[in-house]
Amino acid sequence: MINKDIKIPKLFQELHGYKSKISTIVLVYLTGIISGSIIIIDLLKFNLEIWKYTLLGIIVVDIAGGVVANLSSSTNSYYRDKKKLRIKFLLVHFIQPLVLYFIFPNSMYFFIFLFSYTIISALIINMLKEAEDQQNIASTFLTIGAILCILIKTDYLTINIIGVLYMIKIILGFSVRRPRFD
Numbered sequence: 001m002i003n004k005d006i007k008i009p010k011l012f013q014e015l016h017g018y019k020s021k022i023s024t025i026v027l028v029y030l031t032g033i034i035s036g037s038i039i040i041i042d043l044l045k046f047n048l049e050i051w052k053y054t055l056l057g058i059i060v061v062d063i064a065g066g067v068v069a070n071l072s073s074s075t076n077s078y079y080r081d082k083k084k085l086r087i088k089f090l091l092v093h094f095i096q097p098l099v100l101y102f103i104f105p106n107s108m109y110f111f112i113f114l115f116s117y118t119i120i121s122a123l124i125i126n127m128l129k130e131a132e133d134q135q136n137i138a139s140t141f142l143t144i145g146a147i148l149c150i151l152i153k154t155d156y157l158t159i160n161i162i163g164v165l166y167m168i169k170i171i172l173g174f175s176v177r178r179p180r181f182d
Contacts, residue, residue, distance in 0.1 A: 002026070008074075017074030018024050025073045032065025035165070042158050045169050052103045059096055063165050071172030090122050093170060100162065107154040114163045118170045119121070125175035134176040142171045 003021045016025060034058045034173040043056070048102045069075050079086050104111075121141035128134045149163040 017078035020074035028065045028068045032061035035064030036060040066169040120174040138172045
């Protein structure tokens with residue numbers, strides 16, 4: 001039952017594709033909720049305003065769940081041949097670093113780096129035709145970007161971890177066009 005494909009309603013197709021396994025959808029939201037909870041619990045010691053915790057929870061659920069969703073064959077298949085929609089999807093991801101900047105304004109340079117590096121990497125990967133080239137270049141960009149994410153000083157290590165998840169979601173998860181796994 002959990003490995004059964006279900007048809008995704010049109011409203012959610014940009015997140016999950018035309019059809020997806022129930023197990024994939026469960027993992028997307030479970031990963032997002034667990035990751036968001038861990039991040040919020042870690043940051044509780046800093047006594048941030050409630051609106052910051054709320055926005056941060058939403059952003060982390062989206063980023064962490066997006067790692068799983070973007071690596072799924074259903075989401076990948078949905079975007080595979082939609083060049084304009086792929087670019088639009090990438091560019092709209094300025095919202096997450098922008099919201100994070102409003103929550104953590106002292107880390108502005110980190111968020112400028114995060115968005116710029118991630119989106120430039122993704123656009124370069126998107127231009128490549130061969131799936132293996134995309135995978136290899138994405139792995140290279142992600143490795144270098146993750147190291148830089150950890151080395152750039154922010155007020156909270158948790159911000160750097162969110163940055164690495166963001167890069168995984170966009171650079172490795174979304175930018176590489178993979179074949180279906182069925």
